[in-house]
Each structure stands twice: as structure tokens, then as C-alpha cells.
Amino acid sequence: MTDRHPDTPASLTIRDLRKSFADTVAVGGLDLHVEGGRLCALLGPSGCGKTTTLRLIAGLERPDAGSIELGERALTTAGTFVPPERRRIGMVFQDYALFPHYDVAGNVAYGLGRRANRGRVREVLELVGLDRVADRPVHQLSGGQQQRVALARALAPTPELILLDEPFSNLDASLRERVREDVREIIAAAGVTALFVTHDQEEALSLAERVAVLREGRVEQVGTPEEIYSRPSTPWMAAFLGEVEVLAGEARDGRVKCELGSLAVETKAEGTVEVLIRPESVAIGITGPPDATEAEVVGRRFYGHDQLVELRLPSGRKVSSRRLGFPAWHPGDRVQVWVEGPADVLPGS
Amino acid sequence: MAPRRPPVLLLLAGVAVGGLAALPAVYLAITIAGEASSAADAVFERRTLEVALRTVGLVAAVTVGAIGLAVPLAWLTVRTDLPARRLWATLTTLPLVIPSYIGAYLLVSAFGPRGALQGAVEPLGIERLPSIYGFVGAWLALTLFTYPLVLIPVRGALRRLDPQLEEAARAMGRRPAEIFRTVVVPQLVPAIGGGGLLVALYTLSDFGAVSIMRFDSFTREIYIAYQASFDRTEAAALGAVLVVAMLVLLALYARLRGARAYHRAGPGTVRPMGAISLGRWRVPALAFCGVVVAIALLLPVGLLVYWSTQQLGDGLALGSVVGNAGNSLLVASLAAAIGVVGATCVAVLTVRFPSPVSALVERLGYAGYALPGIVVALSLVFFGTRVALPLYQTLAMLVFAITVHYLPLAVGPLGAALLQVPPRIEEAARGLGRRPLEVFGTVTAPLVASGGLAGAALVFLHAVKELPATLLLAPIGFETLATDIWRQTSSGFFEAAAIPALVLLLIAAPPLYLLSEKGTVTS
């Protein structure tokens, strides 16, 4: 069996992509680079333009301006527009868009042209674990199986890039975890560059090697999941990903003073700053380190594996702390509060 | 998301089809042009307005009547435990094969002043039955033989209903009748509207039934105008009024349909619904079905069979009937095939690339269906002799005329089927490396095949009964069953027309069956 994977997976480069519909700007100057072979997520709230971006990359829409290059080929520039059928980009739609009039094998073979290589079809079905249902009509499959058919269909013609539009949103929550893993393994095994779109933060952070966060048609921040989570570049980013507490602080010589104590942070900022602290970094205990602050527990939400504890600081300000599920804290408890873990600092406004 | 621009070829094809289908309307415009004042006189004459009102009244009454018959019948045959449901389903659909002029004549034979019923009740002392002629007769003839146009789509819609909506209503304590009115009927509105539109347009353009029933409708005015005038301006002016009426109807229908998208998010199965028990309503329901079938189907067919057997007894040459039947089949099949191709262009244009142009193309196409056959025929005489003389009075032109007349019928089912195919699927196919035309052939076409079949069946059904265009445009000597029937009845040999009429019904029955299985008539 020949190795049909491209030797060097193609990289995707998008420059200043713009697209408007009537009076709404869907994509307003988007720049993105995805290295070959990487699994990248486009994350953003609804209406941020992520699906439009995907469709622009696939060639299903024409942009108003900007360029899209894949590997060495220019797919969309000011002077060229390669139609979708020639882009060699695989696409997995949110509702799978399987052909109801073909069986599983027929769907997968569709992208291989009129005389499809049976061997290739079998190979891909094995890759996704569906070789045994090759003859079934697609409507007889479960949601997870259908999704894998869609994936196999997109992978069969060895595309240079594969796009996935909210691939897991139609699955039961219980399935999702496992399916995500399977999909990630399949894509990794195929060695293809992949870009998927999602509004689910957990999905993006857990699956992707790179995450690009979109806001109103532009990339707000791009980086590894850890990077963007612990070092958000803007207040909006910080607020968007997970929860964050924003405290006023005074920075001097690499240390910041705020209501939760004096913190060492990597920053060159001086003077008034904003301190961004995740609830996971807010530690509470009966006793604490010397610079800990006193606080009272005023609320608690229990999630099984963790709990969110709401505290009131002496100033009256409330902060949240995310702790493991035990020991349990209760409203009225008097505790010590301090910061343990990354904190970020932004120039004060 | 803004609609995309259509590929140039498709746009051209669609415009071409729409333009050709609009030829009758263009003919009217040309005929009126230059005689605008006399045309206006003809239109605004007091009697014209009277006739217009009367015609509107008939159209409204027939549409309401057809819906009133079709919806209960559909519900009874799909959702209840009516005995022999499938049989009733088929029987109640069949009256559509009977051409309205034959049906009208048979009604007169049965219920007219010299008809069978009169003979039966005379011994009882009833001298004269209330006259069947006029509005009542026309209404009866048209309603009885067009209601299946509503029945078929409503049955289809009932079969596709989501049971959960009604179950929720039941859980909230609503009684079945209320549930029917407030939950089921609103979901049927598109089907009722589509079928009702076809019935209304048919009534507008019908000539056979209203002339036999002596009801002064617009088409009769047009026909008489042709008979009477030196110049055809008046007739053309009246025809133009019909086109306007049709546009109004279409606009109403478009408003009713709204801009809903029908495609489902993914493949899903509809759970079969439990049949509603009729209980003590069983007998009245059976009686209702029975009466409708008796008058609309058994009576006409029975009379035809009776007369046919008499004719056979008299030794009639059957050879010509076979030949004529062959010709009817040929013309109707060709018209159906070409009509579907043309309708596909229009449907794809309208559904995938909606725009003012596509809407105009679709509306103009309906002009062919709303105008009486004689206007369509004369328009092609006009254009044929001026533009395409070598083709004049050839089979090609005849098929073309009939296709133009009935093409809009195929647009409906095709459009409905196309709406069921999510554009996503076509995009997926393109992403997999197939060019747009390939995508259409390998993905779209198979998925709308059933709509195409339904459209073909509808066109076939109407084309096989067509008369005026055949008389004017067929090659000399080319006889169809319809022309044969016409010839016999206009000579007064009504019974002699029975055998060709019966053969006509037989030919029309299979496409009708196909149509009722598909359960869709329009979008």
C-alpha cells in the first residue's frame, strides 16, 4: 500500500481577508497562518465570521478582498479564483451533507472520480473504522458513524487541507469526548493540515494544536491553547475564554500590587495596570501565606469534579475561586485568599 | 446569506424557457398594440365587467369546493381507520383523468332535463328537475373533476406530518376536531394553496365544461369573440385580462407560501402515526366517500362503458382508435419529457438562484397554463407562420405548443423536490472535485427524480386530453383521441365518442397513479 500522504503537508496562509454581506461585515481583515500538518481551531462566538471564513477558504464564497494560499498554490487572490472543485480541500459540514442516494462506500468514493479505486475506498473506511458497514445506506447509521463517513469522504481524495464546520455539535454529549479523540487520531494519521470551526471553548482547547480566536471578523489572538488561555492579549480575550477576574493594580519593577496581594508577573508595565486572574489561580484555605487576604465565602456552586466558590473581599468586591470538589466550602466560612498560579497584566485603562 | 449569481448558461436556459412559455402572452400584447383604444373599450364594457365578476365567482366557488372535498377525503384516507382506505384513496384520485368537457357532458346526460335522472323520477311525478345548466352545472363539473389536484398534495403532506405536534396538543387536552383545525390544517396550507392554485388557473382557462353548461365565463367570451370579429383585438384584450388575473392569483399564492425553506437538517425517519378511530362516524364517512366516487367517477365511467358496449354492438372500426391512441400517447409523452427538462431549468433557477428575473420567468411561464388553449394555439399560429414556417403544422410545433401550455405544471413538483435537497449537499459534491454540471447529474438529479416524474405525469395527464392546439397545429391527418371525440360530439354522435373517451381514460390512469403515489403537485 503506497503512502499517499503528501510529503510535506501544505500550509494555509490567509491575508487580509474581507467579506461583507449587504451592510454586515462578516470578515473584516482576517490574517491567519496554519502550518502544514497542524490541527488548528477557529474559535469564536456566533456571528464572528468563522463559518464564512471556512466557506471562503473552500471557495464556496468569493471574498471582497484578500488572499488565500495553500501550500504553493494561490487559491484566491486579486487576480485568481480557483473554483471549489479544483482546490483539493476536503470539507466536513455540520450536518454531514451525506448523499442519501449512495451507500457508505458510494459516498466515500464520490470524491475519487468516476472510476474510483476500490482499494483506496477500503483503506479510508478502515482508517475511520467503518469498513464493515460499507454497503449500508447512510440513514441507517448512528450520528457518530455518519460523521465518520463524512470525514472519510473528505479524506479519500487526499486533500491538502481539510475543513470541519462545527463537527461535533450534532452529537450527544456523552459521545462527544470519544468522537473527538477518534477524529483527532484519524486526522493525525492522515497527516493532513486541518482547520475546524467551533464555538465550544472546551473543544477548541482540548483538541487543537493552535487556536485562533475570532472576534467580529478578525483574529483576536492566535496561539497554543495554553498561551491564549493563560496569557490573553486583550481584556476581551480574557473575558471570552473561561472566566477571569479583573483587578486594579499597581505595577513596579516586575511586581504588581493588588487586592489579592503582591504578585510577580512578567511585565514591563509600570504604574496603573489591570490584573487578570483566573478563578483557578485563586487559592483559599483556612490558613494561608503571609500576604493572604481575608475573605468570607458568600456562595458556592458544586459541579462534581470542581466547585466555584464566591468570596467577598474586605473591600466588598467579590471574586470567584475554582477549587477541586472537596473539601467543601460553605457560605459564611471565613477563609484566607491568595493567588497561586499564572496571572496576567495589561496596561491600565 | 445573499443568493449567488447563477451560471450564465443556466440563466440563459431559464430565460429561454420562460420566454418561450410566455409566447402566448407576447402574442396578446402584439395583437393589442396599435389597437389600444378598441382593446380598452372591449375590456371596460359593462358586460365584460359582469362576465369578469361572474368568472371570478366561479373560480372562487370551484376552488373552495375542490378544497372542501379534497381535505376531508385526504384526511379520511390517510389518517383514519376508514375501511378499505387504499381503495378509496385510489378511487377518489381517479376523477382527474376525466377531461372536464367529457365530464360536463356526462353530467348533463345524467342530470339534465332529458337525462337519465329525469327519466327515473318522472314516473314519480317530478316534471322538471332543477336545471343543471348555468353556474351550478359549471361549478359541479369543474369541482368534481379537478378536486384531485388538491387531494394529491394534501395526502402527501398528511403523510409527512410530524406526529409530535399533535401528540403535544393531545397532551394539552385539546379535542381531535380542535387539533385538526389548529394544528393539522395550518401545516397543510402549502399543499392546499398549491393545489388550489392549479384548480383556480384551470377553471380560469377551461372552455369545454363552461360551454356545455352554458355558463358565460371569460373563456366563452373569448371564444365567441373569435367567432364573431373581423379583428381579433377584442379577443386578445380579453385574453390579456386573463393573464392579469393569473398574475394576481400567483401573487396571492406567493404571499401565502411565504419564504420558507423546507430542507431538513439531516436524514430522519417520520414515525408512522396511529390511525384515528372513526367510531360512529364510520358510516357517514363511507357514505361521503361513496357519493363523491359515485358521481365523479362511477357515473361518468359507467355511462361511457354503457355507450361503448352499444357501439361495439353496432360494429365500430377499432383500428382508428388504436392509431389515435398512439398519436395521443406520442404527443403527450414528448410534451411531458420536454416539459420536465424545461421545467428543471426554471425550477433550479428559481430555487437555487432566486432573483427578480427568476421570479419573472416563473410567473410568465404560468401564462401558458392560464390562457385558454385556443389562445395558446393561435399564438403559435401567429409566431409559427411568421418565424418558423418550415416547422409550422409539424409534429414538432404541436408538441411545442402543448409543452408551452402545460410546462408550468411540472415546475411545481420539481421545485418542491429541489427544496428538499439541501444546498450543502451540492457544495459537498463540489468540494469533492466535481464540476457544477457533474454535480447536478450525479447528486441533484437523482434526488429530484421523483419530483421530475410527478411533473412529467402532470403534463402527460393534461397533454393527452388537449384539443384546440391539436386541431390547429397538428399535421394534417394526425388525429388524437381528443380530436376524435370532438369530431364525434360536434356532429351529434355523442355515443360514438364513448370508446375513444374510455381509451383516453385508460391511458391517463397510469400517470395519475404515479402522481398520487408521489403525493406532490406543486411547491
Add this chain to the structure above:
Amino acid sequence: MSRHGKLLLALVLALPAVVGGACGSSEEPGSNDDPSTPGITVYSGREPELIVPAIDMYEDKVDRDVQIRFGDSATLAAQLAEEGDNSPADVFFSQDAGSLAVVDGEELLEPLPRDILERVPARFQADGGDWVGVSARSRVIAYGTDVSREELPDSPLELTGPEWEGRVGWAPTNASLQGYVTALRKVEGEDVAREWLEGMVDNDAQAYESNTPVRDAIAASEIDVGLVNHYYVAEAIAENGPDYPVRVHFPRDDLGSLVNTTGVGVLASTDDRAEALGFVRFLLTPEAQRYFAESSKEYPLIEGVEPDHSLRPLARIPSPRIDLSDLSDLQGTLDLMRDTGAL
């Protein structure tokens, strides 16, 4: 769909066309079996049964086929008007003078040569000689044999009297009756015509689709008298024997026995004038005229051919002072008839 399914479907769809093409025919009714060279094209408002044997005779004579398009006279007239110079028709054979006048009015007919026009009395041809009558028929009052002859009126106008209530039948949609009404309007005036029509409606005159049912109704004693063309009764008598219970009465009033004619004209657009004229001439030969006299009981128009002996000779039918071409004002008649509720 499986491959087999697709093939099957294609077969099913193609089947009607194939069967149709195989079974279908362009056999011309009445055409000879020997293929001969095609000849002229005739648009005929007369029904096949009435003229096909005559056409056959002609085809035998000249050994050429005649292409006939059958239709309704008025519709064919409209078609000819629409076709104009491009019409494939050479000859228009009409059921009544009115349709001929319409076509003549569009200046589509060319004058016929004198030798043709001379064969037919002046009152049965166009003034300018553009068309010529072929056979004639008279309006009559048909009556059942159990109606006493003294009762019979001198004019259809009397049928509005109270003694005739509900006993009269007519066919308002029939071109011949409309022709009578037109004649009434032209000769006696609009008011008389209007009065008569209103009177007939008020008198519960029974309306039928055409002349044949009127005659049949008289035979069945549903009505006592009816306004028809003469040959309907003559035909029935010939077919059923002298016991047939219907007879004809020629009202003394000349309009009541209005004679109308079938007619033929040659189209100016013809490209075979000689042959077309030959056809017209043939229709006026004793042979053809005898055919019309014997088979359909119409009045022949040429000298030397007698109508069926049961018919009153044409010369003895009072002749109204009307030009048949004037009967082309159908519009006014139809308006009046609808206005009065007759139509």
C-alpha cells in the same frame, strides 16, 4: 437507485413514446391506399362524414391526395386570418357564409373566375365573387306528426305566443340559428329581434346544444316544434323510414325559411391556383352536387341537379331580401342574444 432500477425506469419512461410512435398514424380519413403525389390543402369547417366521400371522388379523378384539416368554421377562419400570407391552405370550405365573409374581409380570398360563378345563383355567392356556395340548407320549423298542421305558425316570430309555451325547441349556440337572428336584425330591425329573443326565453323555449338533439326531442315528444335546418329531418326520415314522426314546415315568412349555404373560396396565398380552382369546379359538378343532394339531403345549387324529392324545391322557398355576406355581423347578434338571456 440500482443500475437495474435505472434501466427499468428509463424503459418505462420511453415506452409511451415508443408505443405511440409505433401505433400512431397519420392516416388521413378517406385517403386512398395508393400513395399519390400530394395535392392541395383544404381547411374544412364541414365535418368529415359530410364531405369525405366527395373528396374521395375528387382524389380518384385527379389521382392526387387532398390534405384536409378539419375544424370549426369560425376557428379556422381565425386561424387563416392569423396565418395570413403564410398559410399552407389553398382552399377554405366553410359550413356557413359568415365565416367565409370573415376571411373575405381580411382580404385573403381571391376572386373566382366567371365560369365558376356562373354555375351558381347570384344569391349564393359573394358580391365580389370571392367565394361561391356549394350546397344550401333552409331554416325550417320541424314538428311532431301529432301536431296539427293548422296550428303551425307562419313565422318563427309567432312562437313567442302563449299557446307555444314550453313546446318549442331551439339551439342558440348553433351558427344557423344565429344566422337567422342576424337576418332578423338586418331586415326587421334590432327591436324586433330583441323582442323575439326575449319572448322565446320568457316562453320557456327549450335550449339544446345543436340541431340534432332538437330533432330527436321532437321525435321523442318532449317538445312539439323546433327551429332546425331542413336536412336534419330529411336525413332522419331517410334513415328511419317514413314512419319517423317528424316533419318540416316552411314558414311563409321568408326569413323563417332563410336559406344559408356552405361555401368555398380559394386563398390568395395558394401556390397551386390551378389545382385549387379545379377542386372548386369539381364541387360544382353534377356528380358532386348529386352527392350532397343524396347523402346529406342538402340543396344542390347548380342547374340540372334536383334535390331529394321529399324536399320542397329551392325556387319555392321564399327568398329574403338579404345578402348572405351581411350575415357576417355575428358580433352584434351574439351580444344581443346574451343580453336577452338567449345565450
